[in-house]
Amino acid sequence: MIACIAILLLLLISFIVTIVYKYQHKQNIHSKEFEALQAAHQNTLLESQLEIQEQTFENISREIHDNIVQKLTVAKLHLNTLSTTDRTTTIERVTSSVHIVSQVINDLTDLSHSLSSEIVLEHGLVKAIESEVELLGRSGLYTMNVTIMGGPIFMHDKAELILYRIFQESINNIMKHAEASFIKINLHYDHELTNSFIMEIRDNGKGFSINQPGSGTGLENIKKRVAILHGDLIIKSCQNTGTIITINIPLHEKESTLQTYPGG
Amino acid sequence: MNTLNNIIIWIGSGLVFSSFIISVLMPTQKKIYMKGFFFCPFIACLISINSISSRFYFLYSMQVNFLIQIILLLCDLIFWGVFFHRLINMRKESIKIVVFSSIIFLISVYTLYFNNTYTPNLHIHALSNCVKVIFCVLFFSKLFKEILFKNILKEPSFWIVSGLMFYSSISIPFYALNNYIMQNFAIELAYTFFSISNMLVIIMHFFFIKSFLCTIHLHKA
Numbered sequence: 229m230i231a232c233i234a235i236l237l238l239l240l241i242s243f244i245v246t247i248v249y250k251y252q253h254k255q256n257i258h259s260k261e262f263e264a265l266q267a268a269h270q271n272t273l274l275e276s277q278l279e280i281q282e283q284t285f286e287n288i289s290r291e292i293h294d295n296i297v298q299k300l301t302v303a304k305l306h307l308n309t310l311s312t313t314d315r316t317t318t319i320e321r322v323t324s325s326v327h328i329v330s331q332v333i334n335d336l337t338d339l340s341h342s343l344s345s346e347i348v349l350e351h352g353l354v355k356a357i358e359s360e361v362e363l364l365g366r367s368g369l370y371t372m373n374v375t376i377m378g379g380p381i382f383m384h385d386k387a388e389l390i391l392y393r394i395f396q397e398s399i400n401n402i403m404k405h406a407e408a409s410f411i412k413i414n415l416h417y418d419h420e421l422t423n424s425f426i427m428e429i430r431d432n433g434k435g436f437s438i439n440q441p442g443s444g445t446g447l448e449n450i451k452k453r454v455a456i457l458h459g460d461l462i463i464k465s466c467q468n469t470g471t472i473i474t475i476n477i478p479l480h481e482k483e484s485t486l487q488t489y490p491g492g
Numbered sequence: 493m494n495t496l497n498n499i500i501i502w503i504g505s506g507l508v509f510s511s512f513i514i515s516v517l518m519p520t521q522k523k524i525y526m527k528g529f530f531f532c533p534f535i536a537c538l539i540s541i542n543s544i545s546s547r548f549y550f551l552y553s554m555q556v557n558f559l560i561q562i563i564l565l566l567c568d569l570i571f572w573g574v575f576f577h578r579l580i581n582m583r584k585e586s587i588k589i590v591v592f593s594s595i596i597f598l599i600s601v602y603t604l605y606f607n608n609t610y611t612p613n614l615h616i617h618a619l620s621n622c623v624k625v626i627f628c629v630l631f632f633s634k635l636f637k638e639i640l641f642k643n644i645l646k647e648p649s650f651w652i653v654s655g656l657m658f659y660s661s662i663s664i665p666f667y668a669l670n671n672y673i674m675q676n677f678a679i680e681l682a683y684t685f686f687s688i689s690n691m692l693v694i695i696m697h698f699f700f701i702k703s704f705l706c707t708i709h710l711h712k713a
Contacts, residue, residue, distance in 0.1 A: 229496075229684050233691055240658050240695065247654065251636065251644050258639045 276452040280393075283449055284343075287400075291339055296332050303328040338363070342396060345389050353388040354380045354415060357395055361413065364399065371410045378417030381481045383425065390453050391427060391475070397453075398429045398473050401446045406433025406471065417479060425479045430472040435465040450475075497687045501547070504694045505540035511697045511704075512537050518704045523648060525578040526707055532575075533700065535568045536693070562616060569596060569620050572656075576627040579649055580634055589627060596623045618667035621660040628657035648703035655699025659692045666692075 306321040306328075341347070341363075348356040358374055365372045382388070395413070402408050408431035416426040438447075447463070450473070454461040459477030512533035518526075539561060546557035573593035577586050596619055631653045634640070641647045666689045674682040 229687065232684075232688055236662060236688070236692070237695075239662075243658065244654060247632070247650075248644055251639075254636055255639050255642075 273456055276456060280449055280452060288339070288343070291335075296335055299328050299332050299335075303332075345392075348388050348392045349385055352380070352382050353391055356388075356392050357413060357415070360396070360399070364411075369403075370408065373410075373412045375412070375414045376417075377414070378419055380415070380417055381419075381479070383480060387457055387477065387480070390457055391425075391477070394450050394453050394475060395427065395429065397446055397450050402429075402431045402433060402471075404446075405436065406431050408433030408470065419479065422476075423479050425477050427475045428472060430470060432470040435467045435469055435471050437467075438463055438465060497683050497690070498548075500687050500690045500694070501540070501543060504690050504697075505537075505544060507694055507697050508533055508536040508540050511700050514701055514704045518707050523707065525575060526648060527578075528571075529575070529652075531571050532568070533697065535564050535571065536697065539564050565616060565620060566597060566601070569593060569623065572624055572627060576631065579653075580630055582634065588630060592623045592626055596620055614667040614670045618664050621664050621667065624656055624660040625664070628653050628660065632657075646706050648706040651699045651703035651706060655696040655703075658699070659696035663689045663692050 303325040306325045310318050310321060312318070342360070347359060351359075354376060361372045361374050364370055383391075399411070402411060410432045412428075412430045414426070414428040414430075416428075418424050418426060451461055454475055454477070457477045459475055462474040462476075463471065464474075465471040512530060515530035515533050542557055542560045542564065545551040546554055570593070573589055576589050580586060580589070599616075599619060631649070635644075635650075641650070644650050666685045670682060670685050673685060
């Protein structure tokens with residue numbers, strides 16, 4: 229009987245040792261796989277960030293080339309062809325040049341504002357979007373409407389900035405391609421049900437086919453930015469009825485400050 | 493041999509009682525499946541008291557002893573069903589647990605109803621242990637599939653399931669063959685089998701005590 233119990237105990241010990249050894253072996257493999265996945269994810273994020281940065285530089289370059297340089301060239305032409313004899317034409321040309329230079333200054337200020345992250349970081353996403361909407365509304369080209377639901381909170385700086393850039397990219401796409409007259413922006417801070425932030429941008433433009441080739445870089449940028457935030461992107465578009473872009477990201481309040489939202 | 497068997501029963505009963513006391517005192521907040529775990533050593537205590545009452549003090553007949561034993565065994569099976577349901581917490585596995593528990597429960601009730609209870613029905617023990625082994629295999633398969641714990645040796649469920657698996661799997665042949673051996677071989681061999689299965693219970697309760705110590709460690713952490 230003692231021999232039998234000794235054998236059983238030996239069996240038990242070997243069972244425990246085998247299980248623990250196998251488990252630890254599997255755990256090591258698992259942690260290595262997890263680390264590799266994490267590294268791959270970090271790489272993808274980095275690549276996306278670089279691509280987005282590159283795209284931003286391209287946009288700035290295009291803006292300078294297509295708008296500012298053109299205007300400055302016209303101003304330069306006006307100033308080069310000043311005549312000392314014809315006083316009236318000279319005054320007209322100088323006045324026109326001054327007007328063009330003022331426009332260029334305004335454009336550069338707008339560009340600088342839109343590129344700057346200061347407004348988002350200091351006043352938050354809602355304020356930044358409202359200010360951008362006000363600016364666009366002043367142009368008279370669009371009827372703009374912003375609705376905020378739930379109690380706005382300050383999210384992490386990075387998240388707010390990326391959301392702001394997504395918003396800008398979407399508006400940019402509408403301005404460039406949609407031929408819309410109405411833009412509606414819904415911001416929903418859902419603290420209770422899904423604990424997520426939903427940003428919806430809809431327009432009444434001509435719409436587009438999502439699978440259409442070349443409907444591309446802007447949307448790709450938005451997708452990449454949403455992926456950085458671990459969010460979901462839904463695009464619905466119908467020909468001649470408009471487009472709805474919905475971004476849904478997990479809602480995490482900024483922890484390091486005691487900032488409270490204006491009016492919140 | 494009978495004396496050795498009696499000593500093992502007394503030692504086992506003492507250990508089971510200690511296990512019950514520790515399980516009542518241990519903190520269970522950190523692990524949901526540990527809530528109500530005291531019920532397992534409590535049933536084991538009742539089984540021990542039942543054996544001692546009829547075997548040593550002759551308070552009631554062996555038939556009543558066997559009847560009580562099977563009823564307690566059913567309670568034990570229900571306990572393990574609930575325990576594994578909480579522990580594995582997966583829809584698919586939980587369905588399997590419910591199905592297996594129900595089958596064995598029905599078989600046990602059927603046997604209880606038709607059995608004359610003049611001999612201990614150890615086949616029911618063997619059958620219920622088969623189900624427990626299946627539960628344990630489900631747990632280990634989940635454990636290896638999902639790598640749930642950082643340090644398996646500090647995980648109470650690992651010790652509980654290992655102890656249960658060890659006891660259940662090894663005791664199956666002892667319980668299954670006990671009646672046959674009693675009828676066809678010397679009674680000493682049957683007593684040896686009985687002693688070994690009681691030793692297995694003691695080892696299982698050592699594992700339970702180890703798991704309670706892990707729970708205390710977790711609570712402090």
